[in-house]
Amino acid sequence: MPLIDATGFKQNGFARMTEGCSLPAGDVILPLEKLSTWREEVFSRGDRVGVHLPNTARVDEVWPLLDDVALVSIDFPSFADGRGFSLARGLRQRGFFGVLRAFGPLIADQMRHALGCGFDEVETPEAVIVRQPISQWRAALETITLRYQRGAGNGLSILDRRRAAREMGHRRFHSGLALARE
Amino acid sequence: MAAPKKPPLPVILMANDLIDGEVVFRTATGWSSEPREALIAGNAQAADALEAEGIAEMSRNKVVDAYLVDVVLGENGPQPRHFRERLRTLGPSIRPDLGKQAQSVIEPRGVPHVSL
Amino acid sequence: MYRYDEFDSRFVRERVREFRAQVERRLDGSLTEDEFKPLRLQNGLYLQLHAYMLRIAIPYGTLSSRQLRQLALIADRYDRGYGHFTTRQNLQFNWPKLKDVPDILDLLADVEMHAIQTSGNCIRNVTADHFAGVAADEVEDPRPTAELIRQWSSLHPEFSFLPRKFKIAVTGAEHDRAAIKAHDIGLRILRRPGTGEIGYEVIVGGGLGRTPMIGKVVREFLPRADLLSFLEAIMRVYNLEGRRDNKFKARVKILVHEIGAEEFRRRVEQEFAALDGPSVNADPEEVKRIAAYFAPPPYEELPERSVKLSIAKAAHRDFARFVETNVFAHRVPGYAAVTISLKPIGGVPGDATSEQMRIIAELAERYSFGEIRVTYMQNLVLPHVRNDELFALWEALDAAELATANASLVTDIISCPGLDYCSLATARSIPIAQSLSRRFADGARQREIGPLGIKISGCINACGHHHIGNIGILGLEKNGAEYYQLTLGGDATENAALGERLGPGLAAEEVPDAVEKIVNVYLQERSVGEEFIATYRRLGIAPFRQAFEKGVEGDQHAAH
Ligand code: HEM
Ligand code: SF4
Numbered sequence: 001m002p003l004i005d006a007t008g009f010k011q012n013g014f015a016r017m018t019e020g021c022s023l024p025a026g027d028v029i030l031p032l033e034k035l036s037t038w039r040e041e042v043f044s045r046g047d048r049v050g051v052h053l054p055n056t057a058r059v060d061e062v063w064p065l066l067d068d069v070a071l072v073s074i075d076f077p078s079f080a081d082g083r084g085f086s087l088a089r090g091l092r093q094r095g096f097f098g099v100l101r102a103f104g105p106l107i108a109d110q111m112r113h114a115l116g117c118g119f120d121e122v123e124t125p126e127a128v129i130v131r132q133p134i135s136q137w138r139a140a141l142e143t144i145t146l147r148y149q150r151g152a153g154n155g156l157s158i159l160d161r162r163r164a165a166r167e168m169g170h171r172r173f174h175s176g177l178a179l180a181r182e
Numbered sequence: 183m184a185a186p187k188k189p190p191l192p193v194i195l196m197a198n199d200l201i202d203g204e205v206v207f208r209t210a211t212g213w214s215s216e217p218r219e220a221l222i223a224g225n226a227q228a229a230d231a232l233e234a235e236g237i238a239e240m241s242r243n244k245v246v247d248a249y250l251v252d253v254v255l256g257e258n259g260p261q262p263r264h265f266r267e268r269l270r271t272l273g274p275s276i277r278p279d280l281g282k283q284a285q286s287v288i289e290p291r292g293v294p295h296v297s298l
Numbered sequence: 299m300y301r302y303d304e305f306d307s308r309f310v311r312e313r314v315r316e317f318r319a320q321v322e323r324r325l326d327g328s329l330t331e332d333e334f335k336p337l338r339l340q341n342g343l344y345l346q347l348h349a350y351m352l353r354i355a356i357p358y359g360t361l362s363s364r365q366l367r368q369l370a371l372i373a374d375r376y377d378r379g380y381g382h383f384t385t386r387q388n389l390q391f392n393w394p395k396l397k398d399v400p401d402i403l404d405l406l407a408d409v410e411m412h413a414i415q416t417s418g419n420c421i422r423n424v425t426a427d428h429f430a431g432v433a434a435d436e437v438e439d440p441r442p443t444a445e446l447i448r449q450w451s452s453l454h455p456e457f458s459f460l461p462r463k464f465k466i467a468v469t470g471a472e473h474d475r476a477a478i479k480a481h482d483i484g485l486r487i488l489r490r491p492g493t494g495e496i497g498y499e500v501i502v503g504g505g506l507g508r509t510p511m512i513g514k515v516v517r518e519f520l521p522r523a524d525l526l527s528f529l530e531a532i533m534r535v536y537n538l539e540g541r542r543d544n545k546f547k548a549r550v551k552i553l554v555h556e557i558g559a560e561e562f563r564r565r566v567e568q569e570f571a572a573l574d575g576p577s578v579n580a581d582p583e584e585v586k587r588i589a590a591y592f593a594p595p596p597y598e599e600l601p602e603r604s605v606k607l608s609i610a611k612a613a614h615r616d617f618a619r620f621v622e623t624n625v626f627a628h629r630v631p632g633y634a635a636v637t638i639s640l641k642p643i644g645g646v647p648g649d650a651t652s653e654q655m656r657i658i659a660e661l662a663e664r665y666s667f668g669e670i671r672v673t674y675m676q677n678l679v680l681p682h683v684r685n686d687e688l689f690a691l692w693e694a695l696d697a698a699e700l701a702t703a704n705a706s707l708v709t710d711i712i713s714c715p716g717l718d719y720c721s722l723a724t725a726r727s728i729p730i731a732q733s734l735s736r737r738f739a740d741g742a743r744q745r746e747i748g749p750l751g752i753k754i755s756g757c758i759n760a761c762g763h764h765h766i767g768n769i770g771i772l773g774l775e776k777n778g779a780e781y782y783q784l785t786l787g788g789d790a791t792e793n794a795a796l797g798e799r800l801g802p803g804l805a806a807e808e809v810p811d812a813v814e815k816i817v818n819v820y821l822q823e824r825s826v827g828e829e830f831i832a833t834y835r836r837l838g839i840a841p842f843r844q845a846f847e848k849g850v851e852g853d854q855h856a857a858h
Contacts, residue, residue, distance in 0.1 A: 201396050201397050203345060203346075203393075203395060240331065265717075276718050277718075280393075
């Protein structure tokens with residue numbers, strides 16, 4: 001399935017290990033229940049380990065398993081099921097610094113939700129891209145450039161910008177006072 | 183809101199126009215806002231064909247919520263049996279000046295008026 | 299009133315541009331209907347029985363004259379010259395075309411309004427006490443809190459695809475006029491006993507719909523500074539754990555009910571403890587910045603009593619009655635808040651024509667610092683009128699047929715749109731409201747009956763609040779016909795209670811008689827000064843049920 005990040009299409013460096021198939025070569029995304037079985041083998045080959053989580057996974061339970069895991073892929077069974085967004089934020093809050101990938105039929109309009117919750121990239125079915133070419137994904141991000149929420153996603157929120165403006169104002173005020181005194 | 187089970191015959195196909203939201207009826211040649219012009223399917227085969235057209239028209243982004251509605255045939259053409267669909271062929275019962283009932287030749291009757 | 303800064307303005311414009319593109323992408327097939335539907339709903343656009351419907355947010359029910367005029371303009375240019383004020387402090391237009399909606403949104407943005415999150419499975423338009431800043435029993439104006447929540451919840455990346463809709467209400471008063479216990483989250487501003495510090499009581503899991511529930515307290519006192527991080531904790535628990543297998547069990551009230559209030563509370567507190575609060579919460583300076591917009595208008599120093607008012611009341615009986623029912627005490631001496639009833643006898647509850655909107659906008663400018671409130675009773679309020687000018691205002695309202703003196707009386711009926719507009723309805727509700735209003739049209743009789751709330755919904759979803767009506771009426775369908783079920787004893791205030799079913803359903807024509815019988819039992823049985831709901835609580839449902847079932851007794855009472 002196509003992989004998209006904030007700038008456009010992206011090469012998928014990981015292969016998924018699917019039900020009933022053997023371990024693929026190279027960097028691998030393992031299903032959660034296969035993680036303990038195969039992780040050492042992948043590490044021993046010198047490849048990176050990723051893990052795919054159902055959106056019912058609990059942060060507390062999976063967190064101890066994520067040592068050295070380079071990528072977490074979170075399942076979106078449908079685009080209207082927003083559990084994965086909270087799971088992603090929970091992992092980021094815990095301090096997960098690896099790659100976060102949303103996996104499922106997300107639409108272009110949801111790229112901002114994904115990035116805002118700490119995802120780096122979205123892997124969505126070909127069928128979605130057929131209707132919504134990459135230009136629409138980029139346009140969606142360029143359309144909504146502001147957000148209110150602090151602590152969500154990259155860049156400054158409106159509340160942070162207001163704070164910055166306030167601090168600037170203070171500084172200007174105080175330097176103004178200093179000038180007046182001189 | 184499409185009812186999963188097949189409605190009794192005869193039926194017409196009703197939907198909302200995607201762009202303006204207006205209630206429309208499938209005719210022999212396209213869509214009409216006039217219930218009198220609705221194509222009437224009197225047997226199962228015709229009903230299935232009508233339903234299939236509804237699905238195709240939805241995927242062509244012409245209409246939304248297309249589904250079959252069972253009707254009785256009267257002087258003014260087909261009239262939905264159920265009061266909900268009958269209201270959709272007329273307009274709000276409390277505002278006879280609005281909706282289809284306001285513009286067309288249809289008498290706003292057939293929906294029990296609450297007069298007390 | 300709150301005014302947008304450059305960020306708020308840009309934000310709303312960006313949302314309009316996004317929606318414009320979404321409509322284009324729907325029409326060219328980039329978005330399927332399944333994909334488009336949640337997107338349009340998150341912008342207040344429904345598909346109804348006859349047409350699309352656009353629901354516009356009136357955050358915490360505060361409107362300016364300029365905004366109301368713009369709504370009138372939209373009604374004329376893009377709709378059919380009227381709008382419907384709802385119980386959730388929204389305005390609905392019933393006839394917009396999809397292709398016109400982006401232009402309507404731009405007109406709204408011109409006056410700092412929008413339709414963001416007035417529907418969909420996201421955090422909805424935040425509501426508040428319509429007497430905010432007016433009521434004497436207020437600890438603090440709830441609107442700065444509601445505005446902060448409006449901003450925080452707007453296009454929240456994490457909470458836009460929740461299991462189900464999510465409604466938040468805020469009150470700052472003792473007397474709950476915002477029905478906070480019937481919301482997913484209800485916030486009550488209070489002072490911490492002892493220290494006097496201001497904070498919130500947090501109530502979660504109320505709601506109406508097919509499984510009505512009264513909210514449970516999950517935090518007795520939340521310090522003001524922690525508001526947003528605590529809300530995030532609640533929302534995260536709900537987003538992750540709320541049921542998604544059954545849309546009728548997806549509201550947070552079901553989660554709270556299924557795992558228990560204690561367990562819910564524990565999970566929220568655990569999430570709250572794990573959250574990095576300071577990275578989420580708003581600065582105290584930001585809270586102050588917002589609050590500054592809600593500073594009181596420049597009131598004049600006036601005497602408590604107005605001689606002019608007393609003279610006018612003595613001279614005009616109709617005016618005196620209007621004052622009795624529709625005028626609410628203001629905390630500032632010499633001022634009053636005036637309810638403009640959108641419930642004329644036989645009218646459609648909550649509907650206002652564009653002409654009426656313009657007149658009200660004009661009167662607000664002249665008499666109320668250009669401010670209007672929208673109430674959950676589907677009425678409008680001019681919040682700051684000088685007692686001296688009440689008579690002039692009343693004359694102007696009367697000339698425009700906007701002076702119906704029935705606030706909180708039996709004809710001040712709440713009604714959802716029902717099957718006249720709504721695609722989910724099982725029966726019509728507006729015609730029932732109209733017939734009851736005509737039945738009880740007599741003003742003297744209404745005043746004799748006193749405060750009595752009738753609330754009508756056209757289906758189990760309970761948009762007309764029937765569960766919490768003193769008399770609730772629910773429209774259903776049986777064998778291809780509409781019928782109506784009555785409940786008694788519901789209460790929307792701080793004594794929130796759900797009504798009890800009276801008996802078998804009725805045909806539309808039978809409803810007014812049945813309601814009349816109930817009212818007659820009350821008139822017969824009440825003690826001096828006792829309101830309907832108090833009599834009901836004292837007696838229970840039995841005597842009412844008896845009258846309802848027999849019919850005979852009620853008729854005898856009616857005779858004298
Ligand atoms: C006309 C189109 C409308 C539709 C399709 C609609 C849909 C719904 C649905 C499905 C529910 C049940 C939610 C649940 O239990 O999970 C609901 C509840 C509610 N709606 Fe509406 N509604 C409409 C109009 C209105 C109007 C006009 C009002 C205000 C007068 C309103 C206010 C409410 C309120 C207060 C509730 C119950 C409180 C709660 O959410 O628990 N709705 N609506
Ligand atoms: S209660 Fe039912 S009929 Fe009334 S507006 Fe809500 S969904 Fe529609």
